[in-house]
Amino acid sequence: MDTTVPTLKDVARYAGVSIATVSYVLNGRRQANKTISEATRQKVLQAVSELGYTPNHVARHLRRQRTERICVVLPRLGVPYYEAFCQDIEAVAERYQYTVILSLTGTREKERKVLGALQHRLADGVIALHGDWESEELAQLSAMGIAVVVLDNYIQGKNVDVVRTTEEDAFYEAVSYLATKGYRKIVCFLGGDTRGTRYAAYQRALRDHNLPLDERFVVEGCGDRQIAYQETLKLLKLKDRPDAIFAGSDVAAISAIWAIRDGGLRIPDDIAIIGAGNIAEGEITVPPLTTVGPVSLDFSDVAEFLFDRLRNPDQQERVLLRQWKLILRGSA
Amino acid sequence: MDTTVPTLKDVARYAGVSIATVSYVLNGRRQANKTISEATRQKVLQAVSELGYTPNHVARHLRRQRTERICVVLPRLGVPYYEAFCQDIEAVAERYQYTVILSLTGTREKERKVLGALQHRLADGVIALHGDWESEELAQLSAMGIAVVVLDNYIQGKNVDVVRTTEEDAFYEAVSYLATKGYRKIVCFLGGDTRGTRYAAYQRALRDHNLPLDERFVVEGCGDRQIAYQETLKLLKLKDRPDAIFAGSDVAAISAIWAIRDGGLRIPDDIAIIGAGNIAEGEITVPPLTTVGPVSLDFSDVAEFLFDRLRNPDQQERVLLRQWKLILRGSA
DNA sequence: TTGTAGGCGTTATCAG
DNA sequence: CTGATAACGCCTACAA
Numbered sequence: 001m002d003t004t005v006p007t008l009k010d011v012a013r014y015a016g017v018s019i020a021t022v023s024y025v026l027n028g029r030r031q032a033n034k035t036i037s038e039a040t041r042q043k044v045l046q047a048v049s050e051l052g053y054t055p056n057h058v059a060r061h062l063r064r065q066r067t068e069r070i071c072v073v074l075p076r077l078g079v080p081y082y083e084a085f086c087q088d089i090e091a092v093a094e095r096y097q098y099t100v101i102l103s104l105t106g107t108r109e110k111e112r113k114v115l116g117a118l119q120h121r122l123a124d125g126v127i128a129l130h131g132d133w134e135s136e137e138l139a140q141l142s143a144m145g146i147a148v149v150v151l152d153n154y155i156q157g158k159n160v161d162v163v164r165t166t167e168e169d170a171f172y173e174a175v176s177y178l179a180t181k182g183y184r185k186i187v188c189f190l191g192g193d194t195r196g197t198r199y200a201a202y203q204r205a206l207r208d209h210n211l212p213l214d215e216r217f218v219v220e221g222c223g224d225r226q227i228a229y230q231e232t233l234k235l236l237k238l239k240d241r242p243d244a245i246f247a248g249s250d251v252a253a254i255s256a257i258w259a260i261r262d263g264g265l266r267i268p269d270d271i272a273i274i275g276a277g278n279i280a281e282g283e284i285t286v287p288p289l290t291t292v293g294p295v296s297l298d299f300s301d302v303a304e305f306l307f308d309r310l311r312n313p314d315q316q317e318r319v320l321l322r323q324w325k326l327i328l329r330g331s332a
Numbered sequence: 333m334d335t336t337v338p339t340l341k342d343v344a345r346y347a348g349v350s351i352a353t354v355s356y357v358l359n360g361r362r363q364a365n366k367t368i369s370e371a372t373r374q375k376v377l378q379a380v381s382e383l384g385y386t387p388n389h390v391a392r393h394l395r396r397q398r399t400e401r402i403c404v405v406l407p408r409l410g411v412p413y414y415e416a417f418c419q420d421i422e423a424v425a426e427r428y429q430y431t432v433i434l435s436l437t438g439t440r441e442k443e444r445k446v447l448g449a450l451q452h453r454l455a456d457g458v459i460a461l462h463g464d465w466e467s468e469e470l471a472q473l474s475a476m477g478i479a480v481v482v483l484d485n486y487i488q489g490k491n492v493d494v495v496r497t498t499e500e501d502a503f504y505e506a507v508s509y510l511a512t513k514g515y516r517k518i519v520c521f522l523g524g525d526t527r528g529t530r531y532a533a534y535q536r537a538l539r540d541h542n543l544p545l546d547e548r549f550v551v552e553g554c555g556d557r558q559i560a561y562q563e564t565l566k567l568l569k570l571k572d573r574p575d576a577i578f579a580g581s582d583v584a585a586i587s588a589i590w591a592i593r594d595g596g597l598r599i600p601d602d603i604a605i606i607g608a609g610n611i612a613e614g615e616i617t618v619p620p621l622t623t624v625g626p627v628s629l630d631f632s633d634v635a636e637f638l639f640d641r642l643r644n645p646d647q648q649e650r651v652l653l654r655q656w657k658l659i660l661r662g663s664a
Numbered sequence: 665t666t667g668t669a670g671g672c673g674t675t676a677t678c679a680g
Numbered sequence: 681c682t683g684a685t686a687a688c689g690c691c692t693a694c695a696a
Contacts, residue, residue: 005476005477007672007673007674008673008674008675009673017682017683018682018683018684019673019674019675019683019684020675020676020682020683020684020685021681021682021683023674023675023676024675024681024682027675035681036681036682037681037682040681040682052472054448054451054452054476055452055673055674056394056452056453056672056673056674057449057452057453057454057674058390058393058394058399058453058672058673058674059394059672059673059674059675059688060673060674060675061390061674061688062388062390062391062394062672062673062674062688062689062690063673063674063675063676063687063688064674064675064688065688067390071433076415077409077410077414077415077418078409078410078412078414078415080410082409082410083408083409083410083436086409086436087436087438090436090442094445099445099449099454100435100436101403101433101434101435101454102433102434102435102436103432103433103434104415104418104419104422104432104434106419110422113426113431116386117389117431119386120386120387120388120389121388121389121390122389122431122433140384144337144386145337225612225613225616226612226613226615226616229616230616255616258590258617258618261593262618280557280558281557281558283558284557284558284561284562284587285590286590286594339688339689339690340689340690340691341689341690349666349667350666350667350668351667351668351689351690351691352666352667352668352669352691352692353665353666353667355690355691355692356665356666356691356692359691367665368665368666369665369666372665372666387689387690388688388689388690390688390689390690391672391688391689391690391691392689392690392691393672393690394672394673394674394688394689394690395671395672395689395690395691395692396672396690396691397672
């Protein structure tokens with residue numbers, strides 16, 4: 001196994017030209033007037049292909065002082081929209097000739113590790129999806145010249161760009177919708193991505209509609225299918241069982257649908273359900289899932305937001321707002 | 333915004349010592365006998381913390397000729413076991429002080445891009461989960477000194493380590509199980525991760541049990557929940573509707589369960605279902621999902637496999653076999 | 665115990 | 681049109 005990889009020097013020697021010349025032909029960033037004769041050009045390209053030369057990006061990055069790479073930081077996999085999100089980011093990144101890598105956090109500890117990696121120039125820019133970042137940490141990255149975009153409705157961006165959603169308004173609208181339809185005992189599932197805004201909106205809506213807040217109807221840990229299923233079954237057994245569930249995530253809502261159906265009740269007549277996130281799976285449930293989700297499923301704007309910052313690092317911090325809405329289908 | 337980041341040189345000047353000294357105290361790789369006086373040590377550490385120095389890994393990687401990073405290449409997100417997989421890999425990587433990054437392929441084109449990034453030293457090692465890699469491409473990486481582990485049951489590893497599963501045997505066992513239970517019209521869903529082995533096992537089992545292969549019962553594109561749901565509904569409408577579904581993926585199987593229940597039929601009496609992958613969600617379906625899956629859900633061995641290669645690049649190519657089995661629950 | 669200096673592979677400036 | 685050459689930030693053999 002030959003572990004030795006050809007370098008510019010090898011190509012230069014092989015082609016009988018100087019290192020500089022090879023570099024020129026490979027990435028013609030000569031300043032406007034420089035040019036290369038077709039003959040040497042060919043010689044060089046020939047050498048490159050015969051030796052199977054590929055540029056060493058590590059060296060290039062050191063020299064250029066950037067990695068031409070961005071990092072998308074996800075708290076976990078398995079969230080349906082992450083895939084679409086990443087694809088949109090990658091599509092834009094490609095236009096800018098950037099590579100996209102993903103980092104998984106999940107725990108606070110891992111979050112610090114990723115932070116460390118970024119400080120060590122893992123990438124020129126970061127898109128962080130709602131983690132537990134402290135704003136100083138992100139500010140520090142930004143102070144190091146790393147472009148940071150964070151998607152979070154609560155974080156106070158110190159020197160970083162923030163993407164927020166109008167999800168709280170949409171959640172409020174959802175719960176209000178249930179209330180005005182006459183549902184009185186509305187459960188709120190907690191857990192999952194939109195934890196914070198969700199509960200706030202729920203409380204606000206109950207209050208505005210003069211509904212009491214019953215603590216048994218606020219259920220923790222429903223970010224995951226199994227738990228949501230089981231918690232729903234439990235709720236069904238209550239003497240005064242709820243008549244609506246504001247599930248706050250589509251997967252939890254879908255589990256609730258199954259649980260209710262397995263329990264022999266009808267949706268939305270006996271119990272209404274509203275999810276959140278608007279995942280495709282919600283269109284094939286029976287009944288189809290009423291949910292709350294983003295108006296646009298195209299996340300290119302988030303990527304452009306980052307690249308704009310990358311292009312122009314010294315501009316003021318900005319906020320990008322993405323609209324959410326209530327999507328009425330059959331389950332409520 | 334101060335975009336200038338302190339370097340070793342800055343620390344050295346600030347502490348009033350030489351660059352080399354700083355380097356020594358920060359990573360004491362002095363050759364056995366070298367040592368640093370406590371006084372300078374403190375001076376240096378002080379300087380480091382006051383300046384907020386963080387090593388520039390790009391430079392370090394160039395110098396050390398490795399990135400101390402491994403890359404896990406996923407064809408897509410949203411496959412339930414990927415998350416656990418990545419966590420296991422990261423846990424091991426951490427012990428070796430390696431960073432883990434993820435790359436998404438999905439399309440052949442993206443696959444080539446990731447390949448390019450790797451050739452440019454994105455990472456020292458790769459773990460590729462069943463993509464459409466050609467073995468020459470991987471061999472080329474390996475020839476460049478990049479450690480490659482690929483999880484695939486078909487690929488002929490030229491100079492790369494391969495992780496295979498006994499899934500084909502387990503699939504065969506699953507279909508045979510259906511046949512011996514008396515099911516005659518067994519559908520096979522295609523699409524998703526285990527496409528290749530699945531169909532082969534299905535054919536073999538039908539043949540061995542003298543069952544005809546009915547082309548209407550081989551359904552493409554069932555890697556995804558919606559399609560599986562709809563295809564199942566279609567199958568139910570056939571005059572001679574099937575009496576069993578070998579879904580080949582748990583999410584497809586679960587969609588089939590819903591479709592069958594929505595169609596008013598009973599499982600497994602009217603139709604039996606077997607999935608594949610053994611995801612947690614299969615334990616809460618009604619009835620619980622009979623499936624085929626790995627005996628062990630711990631993937632550390634895969635990571636160790638890679639690090640072993642990293643440590644010892646010149647050893648012969650190897651194969652790691654992971655056992656799969658049929659897991660009987662209620663749906664078949 | 666600490667410092668000097670060369671080089672990792674590229675890019676870019678400046679002469680030729 | 682092409683070639684030396686000096687960085688980029690870090691590591692390390694060797695010298696002091």
